[in-house]
Amino acid sequence: MKLTLEPILSAKKVNAYFGAFQAIKDVSLDVAPHSVTALIGPSGCGKSTFLRTLNRLHEEIPGARFEGEVLLEGEDIYARGMDPVQVRRKIGMVFQKPNPFPSLSIFENVVVGLTLAGVRNRHLLEETAESALKNAALWDEVKDKLKAPGTSLSGGQQQRLCIARALAVKPPVILMDEPTSALDPISTARIEELLGEMKKEVTVIIVTHNMQQAARCSDHTAFFLLGELVEHARSPTLFSNPQDRRTEQYITGRFG
Amino acid sequence: MKTELGNLGNDGLLRPLKQGDNFSRLDFRRTVKNRVMLGLLGLASLVAILPLLFILYYVIHRGIAGLSIRFFTQLPKPVGETGGGLGNAVLGTLILVGLGSIIGVPVGVASGVYLAEYRRSKYANVLRSAVELLAGVPSIILGIFAYALIVVPMKGFSALAGSIALAVILIPTVAKTTEEVLKLVPDHIREAGLALGLPRWKVILRIVVYGSRSGILTGVMLGVARISGESAPLLFTALNSQYWPHGLLNPISSLPVQIYTYAISPFDEWTQLAWTGSMVLVLFVLVANLSMRALIYQKGSGGKTK
Ligand SMILES: Nc1ncnc2c1ncn2[C@@H]1O[C@H](COP(=O)(O)OP(=O)(O)O)[C@@H](O)[C@H]1O
Numbered sequence: 001m002k003l004t005l006e007p008i009l010s011a012k013k014v015n016a017y018f019g020a021f022q023a024i025k026d027v028s029l030d031v032a033p034h035s036v037t038a039l040i041g042p043s044g045c046g047k048s049t050f051l052r053t054l055n056r057l058h059e060e061i062p063g064a065r066f067e068g069e070v071l072l073e074g075e076d077i078y079a080r081g082m083d084p085v086q087v088r089r090k091i092g093m094v095f096q097k098p099n100p101f102p103s104l105s106i107f108e109n110v111v112v113g114l115t116l117a118g119v120r121n122r123h124l125l126e127e128t129a130e131s132a133l134k135n136a137a138l139w140d141e142v143k144d145k146l147k148a149p150g151t152s153l154s155g156g157q158q159q160r161l162c163i164a165r166a167l168a169v170k171p172p173v174i175l176m177d178e179p180t181s182a183l184d185p186i187s188t189a190r191i192e193e194l195l196g197e198m199k200k201e202v203t204v205i206i207v208t209h210n211m212q213q214a215a216r217c218s219d220h221t222a223f224f225l226l227g228e229l230v231e232h233a234r235s236p237t238l239f240s241n242p243q244d245r246r247t248e249q250y251i252t253g254r255f256g
Numbered sequence: 257m258k259t260e261l262g263n264l265g266n267d268g269l270l271r272p273l274k275q276g277d278n279f280s281r282l283d284f285r286r287t288v289k290n291r292v293m294l295g296l297l298g299l300a301s302l303v304a305i306l307p308l309l310f311i312l313y314y315v316i317h318r319g320i321a322g323l324s325i326r327f328f329t330q331l332p333k334p335v336g337e338t339g340g341g342l343g344n345a346v347l348g349t350l351i352l353v354g355l356g357s358i359i360g361v362p363v364g365v366a367s368g369v370y371l372a373e374y375r376r377s378k379y380a381n382v383l384r385s386a387v388e389l390l391a392g393v394p395s396i397i398l399g400i401f402a403y404a405l406i407v408v409p410m411k412g413f414s415a416l417a418g419s420i421a422l423a424v425i426l427i428p429t430v431a432k433t434t435e436e437v438l439k440l441v442p443d444h445i446r447e448a449g450l451a452l453g454l455p456r457w458k459v460i461l462r463i464v465v466y467g468s469r470s471g472i473l474t475g476v477m478l479g480v481a482r483i484s485g486e487s488a489p490l491l492f493t494a495l496n497s498q499y500w501p502h503g504l505l506n507p508i509s510s511l512p513v514q515i516y517t518y519a520i521s522p523f524d525e526w527t528q529l530a531w532t533g534s535m536v537l538v539l540f541v542l543v544a545n546l547s548m549r550a551l552i553y554q555k556g557s558g559g560k561t562k
């Protein structure tokens with residue numbers, strides 16, 4: 001698929017392995033800046049694995065291996081001498097289960113990416129926390145209890161806290177792995193709403209097994225099956241006029 | 257309320273549909289069995305708790321008579337003279353346990369962190385076996401070991417040797433509890449830290465260990481309480497002394513060793529001091545334990561950790 005803009009992120013012939021098992025096969029995918037790309041596909045097809053190759057988290061699993069290239073703003077994040085720690089500062093991530101850090105307050109959770117990188121300026125931290133929480137649509141709910149433990153929030157609030165935590169280090173790209181699958185419908189709707197707002201600031205790649213969610217909130221959708229990228233298109237096109245038979249079968253609910 | 261599976265009681269429990277008396281007889285037998293099992297469990301717990309109660313009662317009963325300020329401030333008097341205290345032993349124990357902790361806690365915590373965070377590495381497996389073996393070595397053997405390795409080459413019994421022996425006992429306890437506590441932190445917390453662009457060591461120290469600090473502290477306190485009652489490893493290392501502690505390279509008195517010495521002596525004055533010493537030691541360990549537990553309890557009910 002041709003993108004009109006230069007892609008901000010571009011995966012080229014990505015292969016990912018767990019030991020001898022190949023979980024991702026030759027996947028190439030371009031992502032336009034300030035867009036939301038949804039990765040869909042049946043459980044176990046490699047969506048999470050692919051996502052985790054994009055911020056070099058895949059390699060943290062013992063026995064995991066990677067081949068291929070991932071260009072972030074034209075630069076290969078797997079190039080020799082690239083520090084995965086630096087890469088991850090530019091590509092944030094939100095996980096399936098809300099995971100605020102234990103025994104850190106709401107405020108500390110939001111700015112932990114800065115404080116642990118050595119930022120001491122109180123004013124800057126407060127400003128960042130406020131804007132990140134506002135961007136995560138959580139500010140109004142927590143502004144009076146920033147010192148409360150992050151874990152004292154509800155599940156949906158915790159997940160927005162994790163989004164704020166990822167936004168606070170101002171990465172150009174944020175990866176989300178089924179961020180709403182552990183949440184109730186109202187919290188889910190809030191986060192879906194948020195996606196539209198977030199893409200003014202960042203590019204989002206979101207894994208979801210919920211096709212309605214992909215159709216509702218993404219600009220592009222990529223359909224994965226058994227470790228391969230079957231089809232990648234603008235979301236309205238993919239859902240109304242799929243090119244591949246397997247895509248059609250999946251979105252009409254015939255398997256998966 | 258009737259459901260397909262049975263009767264839903266007001267208490268929310270599902271009961272089988274009643275068909276004649278069969279079911280209620282079954283119910284009755286189950287209730288009796290339940291009661292009997294519960295009774296047996298209660299009895300077993302009582303057997304477990306009784307020794308503690310006896311020890312507390314007996315030690316306080318025999319020890320309280322000798323308790324006074326003088327017990328903490330005076331040296332033991334020679335045989336025949338009345339009065340005197342175990343001030344040197346109390347201070348000695350504080351020094352031995354303090355120094356032992358200064359040496360043992362950092363090593364133990366660091367080993368525990370390594371065991372938990374690098375649990376799949378070859379070295380972690382070797383270290384884990386070593387720690388488990390060390391935890392199983394009787395403390396008197398550790399005392400002899402410290403004697404051969406420190407006392408003999410340094411040509412003398414010393415507080416330092418005693419502290420090192422205590423540290424060696426402390427290390428495996430602290431390492432094991434630290435490992436257990438850190439293993440409770442789910443992996444996705446670590447991944448969240450890595451995904452923020454933090455180096456692994458920072459994720460471990462500033463997020464995982466920091467977040468588990470109260471659990472680690474508990475393990476440390478329990479370990480420290482345990483070594484404060486050890487006598488066997490001190491017999492060969494710190495020995496004993498009739499004087500106030502003077503310098504780490506000289507023998508030093510300690511409560512457990514002093515209790516041992518005085519308890520087997522034929523003199524009433526000394527046996528009384530031994531009882532009072534026992535009481536002080538037992539109460540110290542008990543209070544340390546209870547206050548740690550109170551702290552955990554508070555933590556547990558206050559902010560939800562995790
Ligand atoms: N840590 C792992 N070790 C070995 N195999 C794994 C691991 N994680 C995932 N896999 C395998 O890789 C494949 C893709 O998994 P995943 O990316 O989690 O799928 P999805 O997110 O689409 O449900 C699955 O077959 C899964 O069993």
Ligand SMILES: [Mg+2]
Pocket residue numbers: 047048049177
């Ligand atoms: Mg997944």
